[in-house]
Amino acid sequence: MEMNHLIIENMANPHELERLFRKDPKAFKKSFPHAWEQNPESQVLAVWYERLHFKESANTQNAFLLQKGFFFMGLLAILAGICTRIIFHFVEQQAIAPINLAFGILPFIAAYFVYTNPPKKMVLYSLAALFLISGLYLNMLPLNDKDSTILVYLHLPLFLWGLVGLAFTGNEYGEGRTRLAYLKFNLEFCILYASMAVSGMLLFALTMQLFRFIGLNIEDFYFSNVVVFGAAALAIVAAYLVSMNLKFAKNITPYLAKIFSPLVLTTLLVYLITVIGVGKNPFLDRNFLIAFNGILLGVLAVTIFSITESDTDEKKNISDYINFALIVLALIIDSVALSAIVFRLSSYGITPNRLAVLGVNILIWANLIWIMVSYMRFLQNKTGPSSIQDAVTKYLPVYGLWAAFVTFTFPFIF
Structure with missing residues (x-):
C-alpha cells in the first residue's frame, strides 16, 4: 500500500508520478486503482487512468489484428510455395519461361496488401485482371531467344512490381506519401529478405553435409522441394514482417x-x-x-x-x-x-x-x-x-x- 499513498500524495506533481511509474511500473499499475477510487475528481489521475487503460485496449486490439493477419499470411505463404514449386516443375521441363516464377510470389504479396488495406472494387478488379492477362500473355509468346521476347522477360517484372505497388497504395495510389511508403517498403523488404535468405543458405549447406555423412546426396530433391518452396514462402513472410513495422x-x-x-x-x-x-x-x-x-x-x-x-x-x-x-x-x-x-x-x-x-x-x-x-x-x-x-x-x-x-x-x- 506504500505505492498507493505515494500516488495520492503526489497527485499534484505529475513529474513525481512519472518517476514513480518508471521506477516500478508493475507496483504503480497495481496500486493505481485504489488511488483512483479514493480520488475520482483528480484530473491528473483521470489522465493516468486513460493512459493505462487505453494502452491495454490498444494492445488487445493490435494482438487480435496481428493474429488475424498472421494466419492469412501463413496461408498465402503456403500457397505461394506450392504455386512456385508447380511453376518450377514446368520450367525444369522447359515448357514455360523461367520468368513465370514471378507469378508464384508477386500476386500473393499483392493479395496480402489487398487484405490488409482493402481497395475499391475497381482497383481490386483491375489488379486481378492485369495479373491474369500478364500471365496468359507471357505464356502465349514463343519460347525463343529473339530480342523482343527477351525484352518482355526483362520488363514484365517491372510492370508486375508496379501492380504490387498499386495493391500496396490501394485507394491512395495517387498520393505521393503512399508511393514513398512503397519505396521504403521495398528497401526494408530487400534487407530483411536477404538476412533471412542467408540463414536459409546456411541451413541448406548444413543439411547437405549431414546427409552426406550417411552416404546420401539429396541436393537436387532438397533444392526443388524445399529451397524453391521456402524462397517463395519467405517472401510473403518478409512482406508481413515489414508491414508489421x-x-x-x-x-x-x-x-x-x-x-x-x-x-x-x-x-x-x-x-x-x-x-x-x-x-x-x-x-x-x-x-x-x-x-x-x-x-x-x-x-x-x-x-x-x-x-x-x-x-x-x-x-x-x-x-x-x-x-x-x-x-x-x-x-x-x-x-x-x-x-x-x-x-x-x-x-x-x-x-x-x-x-x-x-x-x-x-x-x-x-x-x-x-x-x-x-x-x-x-x-x-x-x-x-x-x-x-x-x-x-x-x-x-x-x-x-x-x-x-x-x-x-x-x-x-x-
Whole structure:
C-alpha cells in the first residue's frame, strides 16, 4: 500500500508520478486503482487512468489484428510455395519461361496488401485482371531467344512490381506519401529478405553435409522441394514482417543510405577516371555501353533510396550534397549513354534492344533533371525535402507504363 499513498500524495506533481511509474511500473499499475477510487475528481489521475487503460485496449486490439493477419499470411505463404514449386516443375521441363516464377510470389504479396488495406472494387478488379492477362500473355509468346521476347522477360517484372505497388497504395495510389511508403517498403523488404535468405543458405549447406555423412546426396530433391518452396514462402513472410513495422529493417535502412551514398560516389568517380585513362569508348564498345547503363541504374537506385529515407522536415546536411553530386554524376553518365545509343542507332540501324535502351535512358534523363532541379531549389533554401520526394514518387508510374509498353507491344512491332 506504500505505492498507493505515494500516488495520492503526489497527485499534484505529475513529474513525481512519472518517476514513480518508471521506477516500478508493475507496483504503480497495481496500486493505481485504489488511488483512483479514493480520488475520482483528480484530473491528473483521470489522465493516468486513460493512459493505462487505453494502452491495454490498444494492445488487445493490435494482438487480435496481428493474429488475424498472421494466419492469412501463413496461408498465402503456403500457397505461394506450392504455386512456385508447380511453376518450377514446368520450367525444369522447359515448357514455360523461367520468368513465370514471378507469378508464384508477386500476386500473393499483392493479395496480402489487398487484405490488409482493402481497395475499391475497381482497383481490386483491375489488379486481378492485369495479373491474369500478364500471365496468359507471357505464356502465349514463343519460347525463343529473339530480342523482343527477351525484352518482355526483362520488363514484365517491372510492370508486375508496379501492380504490387498499386495493391500496396490501394485507394491512395495517387498520393505521393503512399508511393514513398512503397519505396521504403521495398528497401526494408530487400534487407530483411536477404538476412533471412542467408540463414536459409546456411541451413541448406548444413543439411547437405549431414546427409552426406550417411552416404546420401539429396541436393537436387532438397533444392526443388524445399529451397524453391521456402524462397517463395519467405517472401510473403518478409512482406508481413515489414508491414508489421519490424524495427530491424526500419532502424538499419537510414544508416545504409547514409553509408552507401558516399561510397558509391567515391567508387564511381575513381571508376570513371580510370575509364577515361584506359580509353574505353561506349560509342563503339557494346558491352561497355551495357555496363554503363547498369552503372546508371545502380546510381539511380541508391539516390532514390537515399531520398526516400529523408524526413520531410529534415534540414539539409552533408548527405544532401552527396546525393546531389550523385545525381549530377548520373546525369553525366546518362547523357553519354544517350549519345552512344543515338550514334549506334544512326550507324547500325534500329533494333528492339536499341529502342528499348533509348526509351529507358530518355525516361531516366528526364527524371534526373526533375530531381536535380528540385535538389538545387532545396539546397538554396527555396523548398523543402518534400519537393525532392515528389520528383521521385510522381514519376514512378512513368516507368511502369514504359515497362507495359515494351512488354505488350514490342513482340508485335518486331
